[in-house]
Amino acid sequence: MKHEKTIESALAAAQKAGADEAVVTARRSEKSELNVDAGKMSLYRTTETVQLSLVAYVKGSKGSSSTDRFDAEGIALAAGEAVAAARSAPSDPANAIAPASAPGSDAYGDERPDSAAMYDRLTAFVAWVSDRFSKTKLEQCILQFVRGENSFGNSDGVRMESRRGLYDFSAMFTTKDGARASSFNYSGATLRSLERPLEDWGGLAELLRQSAEQLDPGSVGGKFVGDLIVTPHCLGDFVGALDEAYLGGYSLIKGTSPWKDSLGKEVASPLLTLESLPRSVDTASFFTSDGFEDRDWVAVEKGMLRNFDLDLYAANKTGKTRSPGSAGFWSVRPGASSLAEMIAGTKRGLLLCRFSGGNPAENGDFSGVAKNSYYIEDGKLVRPVTETMVSGNVGGFIASIDAVSKELIDFGSARFPWVRGKGVTISGK
Amino acid sequence: MFYEGIERHSGLFSEYTELRVQENRTCRVGLLNGDVQGNGSSVKGGVSARVHKDGVWGFASVPGRETEAIGRVVASATGNARFLAGREKRDLGRLPRRAATASHDLSTTKPRKSQKDLVDFARALDAYVLSKGKGLMTRSISLACLDMEKTLLTSDGSRSSSLVPRTILYVAASTEASGGGSVEFYDVYGGRGQFEDVFGDPAALYRDLDDLLERLAKKAEGIYPEAGLREAVLGPDLAGILAHEAIGHTVEADLVLGGSVAADFMGRKVASELVTLVDFAHTALGVTCPRPVWVDDEGTEARDAVLIEEGVLRSYMHNKESAAHFGVAPTGNARAFEFSDEPLIRMRNTAILPGKSKLAELIASVDEGYYFVRPSNGQADSTSEFMFGITEGYEIKKGRLGRALRDTTVSGVAFDMLKTVTALSDDMSWMCGGMCGKKQMIPVGMGGPAVRCRITVGGR
Numbered sequence: 081m082k083h084e085k086t087i088e089s090a091l092a093a094a095q096k097a098g099a100d101e102a103v104v105t106a107r108r109s110e111k112s113e114l115n116v117d118a119g120k121m122s123l124y125r126t127t128e129t130v131q132l133s134l135v136a137y138v139k140g141s142k143g144s145s146s147t148d149r150f151d152a153e154g155i156a157l158a159a160g161e162a163v164a165a166a167r168s169a170p171s172d173p174a175n176a177i178a179p180a181s182a183p184g185s186d187a188y189g190d191e192r193p194d195s196a197a198m199y200d201r202l203t204a205f206v207a208w209v210s211d212r213f214s215k216t217k218l219e220q221c222i223l224q225f226v227r228g229e230n231s232f233g234n235s236d237g238v239r240m241e242s243r244r245g246l247y248d249f250s251a252m253f254t255t256k257d258g259a260r261a262s263s264f265n266y267s268g269a270t271l272r273s274l275e276r277p278l279e280d281w282g283g284l285a286e287l288l289r290q291s292a293e294q295l296d297p298g299s300v301g302g303k304f305v306g307d308l309i310v311t312p313h314c315l316g317d318f319v320g321a322l323d324e325a326y327l328g329g330y331s332l333i334k335g336t337s338p339w340k341d342s343l344g345k346e347v348a349s350p351l352l353t354l355e356s357l358p359r360s361v362d363t364a365s366f367f368t369s370d371g372f373e374d375r376d377w378v379a380v381e382k383g384m385l386r387n388f389d390l391d392l393y394a395a396n397k398t399g400k401t402r403s404p405g406s407a408g409f410w411s412v413r414p415g416a417s418s419l420a421e422m423i424a425g426t427k428r429g430l431l432l433c434r435f436s437g438g439n440p441a442e443n444g445d446f447s448g449v450a451k452n453s454y455y456i457e458d459g460k461l462v463r464p465v466t467e468t469m470v471s472g473n474v475g476g477f478i479a480s481i482d483a484v485s486k487e488l489i490d491f492g493s494a495r496f497p498w499v500r501g502k503g504v505t506i507s508g509k
Numbered sequence: 510m511f512y513e514g515i516e517r518h519s520g521l522f523s524e525y526t527e528l529r530v531q532e533n534r535t536c537r538v539g540l541l542n543g544d545v546q547g548n549g550s551s552v553k554g555g556v557s558a559r560v561h562k563d564g565v566w567g568f569a570s571v572p573g574r575e576t577e578a579i580g581r582v583v584a585s586a587t588g589n590a591r592f593l594a595g596r597e598k599r600d601l602g603r604l605p606r607r608a609a610t611a612s613h614d615l616s617t618t619k620p621r622k623s624q625k626d627l628v629d630f631a632r633a634l635d636a637y638v639l640s641k642g643k644g645l646m647t648r649s650i651s652l653a654c655l656d657m658e659k660t661l662l663t664s665d666g667s668r669s670s671s672l673v674p675r676t677i678l679y680v681a682a683s684t685e686a687s688g689g690g691s692v693e694f695y696d697v698y699g700g701r702g703q704f705e706d707v708f709g710d711p712a713a714l715y716r717d718l719d720d721l722l723e724r725l726a727k728k729a730e731g732i733y734p735e736a737g738l739r740e741a742v743l744g745p746d747l748a749g750i751l752a753h754e755a756i757g758h759t760v761e762a763d764l765v766l767g768g769s770v771a772a773d774f775m776g777r778k779v780a781s782e783l784v785t786l787v788d789f790a791h792t793a794l795g796v797t798c799p800r801p802v803w804v805d806d807e808g809t810e811a812r813d814a815v816l817i818e819e820g821v822l823r824s825y826m827h828n829k830e831s832a833a834h835f836g837v838a839p840t841g842n843a844r845a846f847e848f849s850d851e852p853l854i855r856m857r858n859t860a861i862l863p864g865k866s867k868l869a870e871l872i873a874s875v876d877e878g879y880y881f882v883r884p885s886n887g888q889a890d891s892t893s894e895f896m897f898g899i900t901e902g903y904e905i906k907k908g909r910l911g912r913a914l915r916d917t918t919v920s921g922v923a924f925d926m927l928k929t930v931t932a933l934s935d936d937m938s939w940m941c942g943g944m945c946g947k948k949q950m951i952p953v954g955m956g957g958p959a960v961r962c963r964i965t966v967g968g969r
């Protein structure tokens with residue numbers, strides 16, 4: 081174990097300070113990053129960060145402290161602060177730590193970045209965009225390699241460790257021709273190697289093509305209730321809202337989740353299967369934040385609610401079952417339709433490519449602006465839209481899904497297809 | 510305590526170099542339905558260097574502040590700059606200079622409270638909400654403190670130290686909505702200063718909490734607004750986020766270079782002549798701002814940036830590099846959040862200046878429309894199309910406030926929408942709890958008066 085001595089020292093320090101139980105996480109990461117700003121290579125950045133997080137439990141109360149020091153004095157200080165914080169709080173019977181399990185470790189990815197290869201990949205991407213989309217400006221591109229070490233230990237004897245090396249790329253861009261301009265758009269992915277050209281990461285090539293043709297958008301005019309085809313780039317926002325308002329521990333502890341009594345029941349279209357795949361994606365996780373070995377798991381299977389997103393505390397608090405693994409590595413299983421068929425089968429609606437919206441309400445209501453999106457009428461993309469808003473309810477939309485695409489985009493940490501749902505209010509000027 | 514003697518490291522510099530020693534300290538208390546779910550503190554600090562060579566930058570950071578770490582980080586940043594400069598073959602770019610020496614410590618002089626004091630403060634507020642709230646489904650109290658302490662030395666002669674704290678309290682409650690489901694209402698209190706200077710007796714907040722519960726009850730009976738382009742009065746908090754999201758981001762010089770439509774509008778009319786919009790450095794209308802910046806993280810003496818003056822676009826916000834590109838003086842807008850972050854062009858305290866009308870007059874002048882009071886999040890676009898979430902609003906019928914609104918979103922194209930402004934109230938207030946995201950997060954201040962305008966509403 082890379083940080084075994086630090087973990088053992090911190091657990092001992094917590095016990096010495098008066099903790100009944102304790103959890104320690106030691107993290108260290110090194111990042112190498114290249115930036116393009118306004119189309120030009122601008123910055124080479126290297127950083128090192130360390131963090132020791134200590135959670136102490138005293139008579140059922142919890143307190144925490146986090147420090148950037150791994151030395152004995154720093155550890156003792158953090159342990160004292162965590163115990164003092166725990167003593168300042170009332171007891172909560174839901175507080176608990178993961179039970180003992182076999183020690184485990186996992187490692188993948190490069191040990192160190194190839195800076196010259198990163199530079200060459202990024203330079204090639206800038207040239208690729210310039211050659212094909214002369215009016216498109218790369219507002220900012222960030223290519224980085226992060227080598228991370230994450231060690232976990234608790235006073236019940238759990239010891240976990242993971243080490244990983246990942247490349248992350250994101251590009252933000254807009255197209256401008258005189259006074260005509262598209263909305264900015266962006267995408268990217270997190271992958272284990274630099275093998276693929278950057279324009280292939282996160283469906284960037286298609287978004288760049290769309291940007292170049294979005295110089296003369298129009299509003300939909302008036303208001304109607306129609307269909308939404310949500311793209312993979314945008315579906316993550318909807319899944320995030322679903323997690324926050326329907327699946328997640330916070331909404332269940334609050335009691336506001338519309339699905340709180342629906343476990344094992346149909347909550348969504350039978351075409352929808354939503355999973356979290358912490359062991360299968362490029363950015364795989366080996367253990368959960370509370371110290372359990374991670375597992376892939378299903379939240380909604382063919383429309384049936386199978387699991388909530390609950391950590392140990394939230395499970396104890398709600399009396400429900402802890403989710404089998406970490407959330408956030410979301411994947412929607414592909415369906416049987418092609419995207420072209422989905423567009424052809426839409427009478428009136430939008431191809432929603434980016435959603436700029438307010439935080440979803442507790443009841444799942446959403447409202448926001450359709451960005452980089454297209455108006456669909458009689459099965460055809462009519463024009464890109466501007467000043468067009470969409471409003472609806474996340475749960476209602478999920479239940480109304482009538483098509484899921486065969487095609488999907490793998491973002492490294494998530495995999496999404498295109499989905500079509502109904503009953504969304506679409507309004508223009 | 511500020512890092513002492515940073516000048517002794519100037520001998521390490523071989524190119525234009527910024528050396529920054531920084532520590533961010535946080536504490537937080539979070540209660541949900543009376544259970545203490547968040548309760549702790551954190552410290553994150555280290556040293557960073559940024560080096561400019563032949564038009565490109567190298568940056569490096571490491572934890573710790575020992576002499577060895579400082580030597581290593583300057584050498585790495587210099588090596589990184591040379592790595593890029595050797596490949597890019599750019600023109601020699603000289604950066605403009607407005608060096609400054611300053612030290613500002615805004616920490617409290619009162620005895621410091623313990624973590625238990627903070628937990629007890631939050632629990633007292635929670636107990637009050639529980640005692641006063643009728644039929645609440647949930648209640649949450651969140652207290653967040655952030656001290657940012659920086660010491661900076663630049664090779665062109667700047668040396669500055671600052672400790673700028675912020676303490677924010679977030680209170681939320683939800684109840685059953687008419688027609689089923691739940692509805693939530695929240696408010697944010699606090700601002701610049703450590704806990705001891707911002708809050709005292711919890712009872713001082715009880716009237717605010719009564720007000721919050723009253724507004725929640727109205728919202729529970731609320732309606733969805735009618736979608737489309739509507740007459741509206743935006744409350745001061747909305748004006749602040751309008752200043753920040755709708756205009757501010759489009760006139761950050763790096764975004765102008767990246768394709769913002771503001772590139773075409775310098776010196777042109779972009780708003781009603783009633784609108785003057787300023788990004789204040791540290792003092793506005795004689796009062797210290799929520800997020801004062803005296804010297805920015807490139808060592809530039811910070812000055813106010815008058816972005817729109819009586820409806821005409823007058824300036825962008827600049828760092829040294831963008832100022833050199835546009836041939837103007839830097840405005841002191843280069844800011845970094847953590848020690849491991851490089852300075853970016855960021856807003857500081859962005860506000861629309863007040864007008865001459867009264868809020869009541871603005872509302873009375875609307876025959877049919879909405880009064881939007883509190884925003885949640887907001888986003889901007891290079892086209893100046895913006896969006897804000899709305900968590901509190903009311904319908905206006907024949908000049909009088911009516912029913913409350915459920916959560917919604919408003920949007921518009923800023924450089925069109927600002928031309929529809931027909932009145933501003935004669936008072937202004939600041940939102941002090943804002944965090945702006947742009948590669949890094951950063952605390953910002955946003956302010957303004959009430960604004961009468963036409964805006965697109967994303968209702969039902």
